[in-house]
Amino acid sequence: MKKILLILLCSVSLLSTSAITNPKREFRGAWIQCVNGQYLGKTPAQLRQMLSDQLDTLQQCGINAILFQVRAEGDALYKSNYEPWSRYLTGTQGVAPADGWDPLAWMVAECHKREMECHAWINPYRAKTKGTTALAQNHEAIRHPERMFEYDGLYIFNPAIAENRLHTCMVVEDILLNYDVDGIHMDDYFYPYPVKGLPMPDQAYYDADPRGYASIDDWRRDNVNMLIHDLHQLVREVKPWVKFGISPFGIYRNSPTGMNCKEGSATSGTQNYDDLYADIVYWVKQGWIDYNIPQIYWNLGTKAADYEVLVNWWNDYCGGRPLFIGQDIERTVQGVDPNNPNSHQMLVKYNLQRSLPNIQGSCQWYAAACVNNPGNYRTVLEQMYHSTPALQPLMPFIDKKAPGKPKNVNAHNYAMTGTVLTWEAPNAKKELDRARQYVIYRFNPGEKIRLDNPENILAITSANTYTLPSLKRGTTIVVTALDRLHNESKPVKVKL
Secondary structure, rough: OOHHHHHHHOOOOHHHHOOOOOOOOOOOEEEEOOOOOOOOOOOHHHHHHHHHHHHHHHHHHOOEEEEEEEEEOOOEOOOOOOOOEEEEOOOOOOOEEEEEEEEHHHHHHHHHHHEEEEEEOOOOOOEEEOOOOOOOOOOOOHHOOEEEEEOEEEEEEEEHHHHHHHHHHHHHHHHHHHHHOOEEEEEEOOOOEEEEEEEEOOOHHHHOOOOOOOHHHHHHHHHHHHHHHHHHHHHHOOOOEEEEEEEOOOOOOOOOOOOOOOOOOOOOOOOOOHOOOOOOHHHHOOOOOOOEEOOOOOOOOOOHHHHHHHOOOOOOOOOOOOEEEEEHHEEEEEEEEEEOOOOOHHHHHHHHHHHOOEEEEEEEEHHHHHHHOHHHHHHHHHHHHHHHHHHHHOOOOOOOOOOOEEEEEEEEEEEOEEOOOOOOOHHHOOHHOOEEEEEEEEOOOOOOOOOOOOEEEEEEEEOOOOOOOOOOOEEEEEEHHHHOOOOOOEEEEEEE
């Protein structure tokens, strides 16, 4: 009863909070995973309906990017030329959907229809999870068992083997060539999470070819570094507008001094650098990733990994590429705001991360939890933090040239439908310059034209027409073009 009362009090507290100023550009993502079993036992038609309902709800609360899991264990939730269909989709690895459905192709189309980005989310090294009892004959662990090692019930693509790096690059290239994805995304599973007393079975590989490394730990980190470098280079060569991002475990390293410093945070948990051999700071410094979403799933006050400690550390020491924060919805609403015992921690977390200059958005773990709206979390996104539309953060290190401005912008008045805005795409010589979407702004008579204020955005659309709501005579409408990386063109004005 006490817990229910806390949630009710929290809901009132959150929804009565005064309006806040939202940024014009912000990454607002959500992960849609396959490994939670939400697809099993459903027909393709039922799955499409379930996912369509999720996307509608996520769109309504302002989510502008979907990270869609398509490779969980050397398998595929798409028509792969290299790996078998996933058991997480059909129940049996290697068995295709009954009606020939391609989930990734469908998801890309559905996201774009809702003006969302779609990032294909892959796991780089996991070849078999503990719950998988049978592998398809065309799975890499069956075809090349010598390239795997077993650890705590898992099969892992051995990071030391060059053929495994090549295979993963081929998988990613296959996705890039056949799907209009906006990003390639990798999660936190690099070398497997360590089990106490269970050594990694790769000593013989290190002994055979240490490549000049005096430490097996440095050698392991270099194995992963080579994969990240190769994948980034591949993405740039095949489709330079596609973003390559990673969501690492929330702790880079634990500080040797017990205080936040360059070497690590004031934490005491599992570490990317020392335990998973993922040197995320190095990748950012080298420019090998385009965005970074550390999974800071803990609450404020967690002794081993405090949310406030960690968001400050990532902001201070890993902001060289766009930085977004991975949010755990269910944990957040179970925690109590240390400054307000009648509220959970959503408000204090969001206000903290938005106060830090290098953090440009967040990603929700997980999409279905956001849809389920525990503690009114989704409602608060919709009514407060995502109450205005948002363009994606800029990535000038990929491309900074804006597209041309829309052509022939006109407002047509129709008795039945009202005022319809129309325009034509600007000319473009290459894909990076092509207009992909348009932003429609509205300014009241006499109001100063300010494109930096998202309150003035009526819509972000990929169409070439837009039906305006009822507006005052003398209202100014502004239309701009966006390219694939959301570089924005010069404005075109129309007065009603």
